[in-house]
Amino acid sequence: MGFDIEKASRAELRDIQDQRLEESVTAVYENVDLYRKRLDEAGLSPSTIDTTALTAVPFTTSADIRDEYPDGLFTVPTGDIQRVHTSSGTTGKPKIFGYTRDDLDTWSKIIARSLETSGFESQYTVLNPCKYGLVSGGLGWHDGLEQLGATVVPSATADMDRQIELIRDLTVDGLICFPSFALDLAGIIERQGGDPTELSISTITVGGEPTSQELRAEIAEAFDAVVTEHYGLSELFGAGIFTECEECQDGAHVWEDHFYPEIIDPRTDERVDDGEEGELVLTSLSKEAMPLLRYRTGDIATMTTDECACGRTHARISVTERMRNGISIDDTTVYPTEIESTFLTEPETAPYYRIDLQRTGQHDAINITIERKQGLDVDQSELADRLHERFLAELSLSVDEITIATPGTIDRTLGTKANRVYDNRE
Numbered sequence: 001m002g003f004d005i006e007k008a009s010r011a012e013l014r015d016i017q018d019q020r021l022e023e024s025v026t027a028v029y030e031n032v033d034l035y036r037k038r039l040d041e042a043g044l045s046p047s048t049i050d051t052t053a054l055t056a057v058p059f060t061t062s063a064d065i066r067d068e069y070p071d072g073l074f075t076v077p078t079g080d081i082q083r084v085h086t087s088s089g090t091t092g093k094p095k096i097f098g099y100t101r102d103d104l105d106t107w108s109k110i111i112a113r114s115l116e117t118s119g120f121e122s123q124y125t126v127l128n129p130c131k132y133g134l135v136s137g138g139l140g141w142h143d144g145l146e147q148l149g150a151t152v153v154p155s156a157t158a159d160m161d162r163q164i165e166l167i168r169d170l171t172v173d174g175l176i177c178f179p180s181f182a183l184d185l186a187g188i189i190e191r192q193g194g195d196p197t198e199l200s201i202s203t204i205t206v207g208g209e210p211t212s213q214e215l216r217a218e219i220a221e222a223f224d225a226v227v228t229e230h231y232g233l234s235e236l237f238g239a240g241i242f243t244e245c246e247e248c249q250d251g252a253h254v255w256e257d258h259f260y261p262e263i264i265d266p267r268t269d270e271r272v273d274d275g276e277e278g279e280l281v282l283t284s285l286s287k288e289a290m291p292l293l294r295y296r297t298g299d300i301a302t303m304t305t306d307e308c309a310c311g312r313t314h315a316r317i318s319v320t321e322r323m324r325n326g327i328s329i330d331d332t333t334v335y336p337t338e339i340e341s342t343f344l345t346e347p348e349t350a351p352y353y354r355i356d357l358q359r360t361g362q363h364d365a366i367n368i369t370i371e372r373k374q375g376l377d378v379d380q381s382e383l384a385d386r387l388h389e390r391f392l393a394e395l396s397l398s399v400d401e402i403t404i405a406t407p408g409t410i411d412r413t414l415g416t417k418a419n420r421v422y423d424n425r426e
């Protein structure tokens with residue numbers, strides 16, 4: 001066997017990174033006014049920047065991309081841009097992301113590598129219910145699945161009944177979706193009297209919204225399938241750029257021949273040690289149309305460079321939450337995934353919940369509604385009392401009211417991101 005990039009030594013990876021970083025920095029210095037100005041102000045030139053000197057480079061932010069709307073960060077003439085995607089925001093101008101032909105090829109190869117790492121095989125038939133449109137998800141996965149050699153079922157516009165029919169009739173092996181989609185799919189099949197574990201689906205990769213390990217375990221149990229988590233963001237190609245491996249499911253491998261990851265303390269902007277939590281910052285190493293240096297993702301993560309038991313040497317990142325998802329309640333901040341991973345360890349609870357916030361006088365009230373599991377005899381007030389105590393002990397969260405709801409009564413999102421937090425404070 002020849003050189004295996006997934007198992008390259010850390011030193012070999014560093015050499016590739018240094019070389020590609022210089023190319024990216026040169027491209028933005030020569031073609032993007034914003035970067036030339038910032039690097040000049042910092043007294044840096046492309047030839048002086050390698051991975052050890054990268055900390056001197058100023059961050060790129062989401063606001064920078066908006067300010068440079070639509071094409072201020074492109075390094076190539078618009079004639080060389082083959083596709084654009086945008087951010088998903090519905091207010092104000094979106095962020096625009098450009099791709100050259102080479103970018104689209106690089107991205108589909110990265111996704112194919114991620115899919116293989118998470119257990120997808122070339123002979124698989126895969127349901128891709130992600131939306132094909134301005135946002136990068138559906139088309140990205142489509143190209144990656146074709147690159148892998150799999151059969152793609154682009155089911156985004158089909159209703160749930162049709163999707164279930166296609167899974168059965170085409171003997172679908174794999175599924176790529178939001179975690180809430182997988183849960184909704186299992187729930188519908190169960191309510192129709194079916195059993196999701198009897199479907200042919202053996203491999204599922206979920207992403208697009210933060211989830212707890214406990215919720216992924218619920219999905220694995222519901223389908224009797226291997227469930228891995230993937231991560232992506234349109235600023236750096238898009239969907240599927242990191243993934244957990246099928247073997248270990250212990251943090252997502254970030255492909256370090258294409259990205260340089262850092263974790264920083266968002267208060268001091270300094271790098272934190274391996275294993276410590278902070279904000280994920282990514283530098284692209286192989287993007288052509290729109291390379292980004294030290295992009296602040298706004299995601300909270302930990303990283304380890306310890307070799308994974310699967311033998312891959314690329315760093316692993318666990319993204320725990322989006323910073324903007326934090327719920328500030330009185331003087332503390334709590335995240336929906338923390339609430340989720342607390343109550344899901346109770347055997348009587350189902351993975352459907354909503355969080356309602358209200359202001360009463362000087363106090364912020366937080367009410368949590370959680371569905372109980374189908375077919376279990378649950379003492380609801382005893383379960384609510386136990387959860388009150390656990391939220392207080394484990395999250396220092398004093399919940400005003402916990403309601404245990406009947407199965408099937410909390411709104412399902414059916415193919416869009418789950419909306420779990422309803423903030424009715426002014």
Ligand SMILES: [Zn+2]
Pocket residue numbers: 244245247248249253308309310311312
């Ligand atoms: Zn691994």
